Amino acid sequence: MRIRVALAGNPNVGKSVVFNNLTGGHQHIGNWPGKTVDKAEGTLNYKGNEIYVIDLPGTYSLTAYSVEELIARDYIIQEKPDVVVNIVDASNLERNLYLTLQLLELGANVIIALNKVDLAEREGIKIDTKKLEEKLGVPVIPTVAPRKEGMKELLDAIVKYARKPVKRRIVKYDEKIERYIGEIEKIIEGKVGDLDKRWVAIKILENDEEIKKKIDKSLLSKCEEAMGRMG
Ligand SMILES: Nc1nc2c(ncn2[C@@H]2O[C@H](COP(=O)(O)OP(=O)(O)OP(=O)(O)O)[C@@H](O)[C@H]2O)c(=O)[nH]1
Ligand SMILES: [Mg+2]
Incomplete structure (x- = not known):
């Protein structure tokens, strides 16, 4: 099966480390058409699947106020990746979840990589991943990207949910x-x-x-x- 995955997340959460872990030597770095923002794409084979991965620019939100936000948003809307891996900084959960909610609202098939759990633990933060999964209605995989922890679990989740969009919980406004x-x-x-x-x-x-x-x-x-x- 061919699976297209987009990595999305706030700046500095570890997207590029995850991207490098996943795609290793099979990468192509270029530019977004007409933009000066780096575009990193790569592929890997996993359990008989050909997985294409794209590293989207880091953004705090998906409004249309910056080039990065527009690129990330247009990519998800137009290219419809099978899975959007939302990389979240566990040591800064609340701020990071703003983008998560926007991705869910957009209707993306989201899997959360809860990264930097080592850093969070060092700061005395312990996150109940099961609870987070329940609340958001999407899978949450704890990771420590520089140590490659959680990468196999993340890949298994990608394969599992690629053709089976997760049931999402939509934000209700007043x-x-x-x-x-x-x-x-x-x-x-x-x-x-x-x-x-x-x-x-x-x-x-x-x-x-x-x-x-x-x-x-x-x-x-x-x-x-x-x-x-x-x-
Ligand atoms: N302690 C710890 N540091 C991490 C982890 N993942 C990434 N980092 C560090 O966080 C910093 C940012 O990582 P990047 O992969 O460049 O982050 P990014 O999301 O690609 O950032 P932008 O491309 O600027 O949006 C680097 O110094 C990484 O080594 C983690 O799980 N734990
Ligand atoms: Mg990066």
Whole structure:
């Protein structure tokens, strides 16, 4: 089976170390078209599977405010990797989970590599991975990338979940926002190609310029009308 994997995470969480562990000598480093951001791709064979891995730029979020965020987001939307491995810094969990929620909202098939658990432990932080899995609804694999700890488990999870998207738990906003989202979803239903309609609705509410560019003008004004009506 051929499996396409994207590594996503905040800057400095260990994406490149994981990428090197996984792909070893089989790498190609280039640039994103028209961008000066490094693009690292590689492949490996694991248990009869050909696994392609791409190391996305480090980002704190998936809004459209920086080149890195746009590259990461567009890659996930357009290329639809089979699995997005979200590398999370265990010593800085709360801040890192912001991106995790955005990835889930985008509808990505997320597996979490909970990296730097050594550092977290040294700081007296112990994370209940089972609990985290339950709360987020996605697999969580503890790793210490420089020691290659957890890499086999991560690969096994990638193979296991590649064709079996994990059931995700979506963030619920307060009642008023949910009402807005629902109304906009109704308007755009069936009209946003293969984009996740809830995600698009949220982006319209956020006034995301990149998404607005991708949507039919008349549809957009209908959404704006509805938002105006709801006050
Ligand atoms: N203690 C510890 N350090 C780690 C671990 N994983 C990575 N590091 C260190 O964290 C630093 C950043 O690692 P990188 O792999 O470059 O991080 P990155 O996510 O690729 O960073 P950007 O490409 O800038 O977004 C390096 O100094 C790594 O050696 C880990 O599990 N434990
Ligand atoms: Mg890197």
